[in-house]
Amino acid sequence: MRPALLAAALWLAAPAWALPKAVDIEAPSALATLLRTHLDLSQALQGRSPPTELEWARLCRLAPAQARALLETEGYFEAHVQLDCAAGRLQIEPGEPARVSELLLSGPEPELGRWQTWRAAFALRVGERFRQADWDSAKRSLLAQVRAQGHALARWERTEAEVDGRSVRLTLQLEPGPEVLLGELRFEGLQRHREEELRELLGPLRPGRRYTEQRLLDAQTRLQRSGLFDGVWVELDGEELQEGNRLPVRIRVKEATRQQLALGLGWQTRSGAQASVEHLHRRFLDQPLRARSRAQLAQHAQLLELELSTHPGRLQQRWVGALRWQRNEEPDTTPYTLGSLRLGRVEETNRNDRSYGIELLSSRQGEGELAARSQALLGQAGAAWRRLDSISLPREGWLLVGQLSAGPARSRQQALREQGGLARAQARGQLYLPLGPASSGRGLALRLEAGQLWAPAALQAPESLAFRAGGDDSVRGYGPRSLGPQRLGTKGLEPVGGRVLWTASAEAQQALPASWFGGLGGFGGAVFVDAGQAAPSWRAAGTPGVGAGLGLRWRSPVGLLRVDLARAMSDQPQQAAGQWRLHLSVGIAL
Structure with missing residues (x-):
C-alpha cells in the first residue's frame, strides 16, 4: 500500500x-x-x-x-x-477575414422622411470586414443618433448576423417609436435656489417643445456654467409616455456651498512673496446675486477687487458691477496706482461670449514731480468666438477674442494738460491643429495677437490701457509685462506701456507615455518659439523679443498645467539675450 x-x-x-x-x-x-x-x-x-x-x-x-x-x-x-x-x-x-456580403436594414420607410438619412448613417457597409466590435458599435451608434433626434424610445426590433464561411449577411429592423415632446420639469436637490430662477436659466428647455438630446445637454451646460452647482444631471424621467407623447425631464443638482473662502501664498520674480484671500458669496442677501471680493498683498504690489453680479438668466446674460484698486512698485518699472469702476452686462455660452458696458478709470503713473495723472470714461464691447473640441483642454479648433473701448480722456503731467478722444482695440486668435490620429497625441498650437491705442500724442493714457508684452501667455523667456518702451523716471529709464502690441507663438506638442510617470496619463512635451513687442508706434517697434524653449504639459482634472523653460533669444533694454526663465501656469488664456 x-x-x-x-x-x-x-x-x-x-x-x-x-x-x-x-x-x-x-x-x-x-x-x-x-x-x-x-x-x-x-x-x-x-x-x-x-x-x-x-x-x-x-x-x-x-x-x-x-x-x-x-x-x-x-x-x-x-x-x-x-x-x-x-x-x-x-x-x-486565421485564413481570410469575413466581409459583409449583404445588409438588410428596414424601418418605417413610408412614414418617416428621415429614414433614408439614418439608413445611410449605419457605419458597417457591404464589402467591409466584419468584426464583432464594429457590429456592436454600428448598432449602438445608429440607435443613439435616432434617439438624439427626438425618438427617445427607439429600439432594435431585430438584429442578426448570419455567417456563411467568409461572408456575413446582416439583418436589422429598427423601431423608432413616436417623436417625443418634453414634459414637466422635475427638480431635485434644490435647497437655497428657487425653481423659477432655474426655469429662467434653462431657457429653451420648456414643456411642449420637441425633445432632442442636444436640448438636454445645452440645459445641463447652462446650469454648470452658472457657477451655482457642483454637479448637474439633466435627463428624461422614465420610459412611459404621458398625454401628448410627452416624457418628463428630471433635473438633479448638487448645490455649491453658499460661501467660499480661498487663501493663497506664492512668490513671483518681480513682485516677490505674496499672499491672497478671496471670498465668494453665491447668494448675497438671499437674492440671485453673486458677490466676490479679492485682496492680494505682495512686497511690491497690492490689489483689491469687489464685484457684484446677477445670476445668469434666460439668455445666459448677467449684470456686473466691479470696483478695482491696484498699486504696483515693482523694481525696474514705472510705479503706478490704478482705480476703476465698471458696470456692464455679460453673455456667456459654450461657443460665444459677449460683453458691453462702461468703465471709469483713474491712474497715477510715476513719482514726484514727474508723476502723470490720467482719467478716462470708456464705453466697452467685447466678444469671443470658440469652436473647440474642449474649452479647458483643447486639441482641435480655433478661438478668436476681440475687445474695443472708446471715450473721452484727459491727463496732467507737471504743467502739461491734455484731453481728447481715446480708442483702444485688441484681438487674439488661437488655432489648434492635430497632427495625425488622435491616439498619437501630436498637435500644433498657433497664436497671434495685436492691439493698438489711438489718442493725442501728448495724452497719457491710464496704465491699464497701455500695452506690454512678455510672460506666460505672451513671449516666454522674458519677465511678465517687461517688453515695452522706456521713459525717463525718478530711477532713470523705466519701462512703460506702449500704444501698439503684437505677439505670435508656435508650439508643437507630443503626448508622453504614461509609464514615464508611474502610470499617470495626460502628460505631454512641447517645443515652442514666441515673439513679440510693445512700442509707441508700429514704426518704432524695433527688434522684437524672441523666446524659445521646451515645456512639459499635464492635462489635469482642473485644467492644463504648463511648465516651460524658455531662453531669451534677442537683446532687449530690460533683459539681455541668453537668459533662461521658468514659467508655470494653469489653464489657457481664453
Whole structure:
C-alpha cells in the first residue's frame, strides 16, 4: 500500500517544472496579443501559483474552442487551430477575414422622411470586414443618433448576423417609436435656489417643445456654467409616455456651498512673496446675486477687487458691477496706482461670449514731480468666438477674442494738460491643429495677437490701457509685462506701456507615455518659439523679443498645467539675450 499511496501523492502534486513557462502563440501580432490577453490557458501561467495537472488538462481541452471563439470576434470564421499542450505551443492559421456580403436594414420607410438619412448613417457597409466590435458599435451608434433626434424610445426590433464561411449577411429592423415632446420639469436637490430662477436659466428647455438630446445637454451646460452647482444631471424621467407623447425631464443638482473662502501664498520674480484671500458669496442677501471680493498683498504690489453680479438668466446674460484698486512698485518699472469702476452686462455660452458696458478709470503713473495723472470714461464691447473640441483642454479648433473701448480722456503731467478722444482695440486668435490620429497625441498650437491705442500724442493714457508684452501667455523667456518702451523716471529709464502690441507663438506638442510617470496619463512635451513687442508706434517697434524653449504639459482634472523653460533669444533694454526663465501656469488664456 505504501508504494501506491506515494505514487498517488506524486500524481496529485503535479510538478511545476513539467509545465511550460508560457504559451508560445504563433499568429499575426494583433491576433497573438488578443489570445495572449484573453485565452484562459495563457492567463493560467501568469498567475501567482501554477495550475494543477488536472486544471491544466481541462484548460488544454477548452483552449482550441476558446481560441476559435476569440478569432471569430475579429471576423476569422475559418481559422485552423493546433495546440501542443505539452510544449505550450499554439499555432494559428486565421485564413481570410469575413466581409459583409449583404445588409438588410428596414424601418418605417413610408412614414418617416428621415429614414433614408439614418439608413445611410449605419457605419458597417457591404464589402467591409466584419468584426464583432464594429457590429456592436454600428448598432449602438445608429440607435443613439435616432434617439438624439427626438425618438427617445427607439429600439432594435431585430438584429442578426448570419455567417456563411467568409461572408456575413446582416439583418436589422429598427423601431423608432413616436417623436417625443418634453414634459414637466422635475427638480431635485434644490435647497437655497428657487425653481423659477432655474426655469429662467434653462431657457429653451420648456414643456411642449420637441425633445432632442442636444436640448438636454445645452440645459445641463447652462446650469454648470452658472457657477451655482457642483454637479448637474439633466435627463428624461422614465420610459412611459404621458398625454401628448410627452416624457418628463428630471433635473438633479448638487448645490455649491453658499460661501467660499480661498487663501493663497506664492512668490513671483518681480513682485516677490505674496499672499491672497478671496471670498465668494453665491447668494448675497438671499437674492440671485453673486458677490466676490479679492485682496492680494505682495512686497511690491497690492490689489483689491469687489464685484457684484446677477445670476445668469434666460439668455445666459448677467449684470456686473466691479470696483478695482491696484498699486504696483515693482523694481525696474514705472510705479503706478490704478482705480476703476465698471458696470456692464455679460453673455456667456459654450461657443460665444459677449460683453458691453462702461468703465471709469483713474491712474497715477510715476513719482514726484514727474508723476502723470490720467482719467478716462470708456464705453466697452467685447466678444469671443470658440469652436473647440474642449474649452479647458483643447486639441482641435480655433478661438478668436476681440475687445474695443472708446471715450473721452484727459491727463496732467507737471504743467502739461491734455484731453481728447481715446480708442483702444485688441484681438487674439488661437488655432489648434492635430497632427495625425488622435491616439498619437501630436498637435500644433498657433497664436497671434495685436492691439493698438489711438489718442493725442501728448495724452497719457491710464496704465491699464497701455500695452506690454512678455510672460506666460505672451513671449516666454522674458519677465511678465517687461517688453515695452522706456521713459525717463525718478530711477532713470523705466519701462512703460506702449500704444501698439503684437505677439505670435508656435508650439508643437507630443503626448508622453504614461509609464514615464508611474502610470499617470495626460502628460505631454512641447517645443515652442514666441515673439513679440510693445512700442509707441508700429514704426518704432524695433527688434522684437524672441523666446524659445521646451515645456512639459499635464492635462489635469482642473485644467492644463504648463511648465516651460524658455531662453531669451534677442537683446532687449530690460533683459539681455541668453537668459533662461521658468514659467508655470494653469489653464489657457481664453
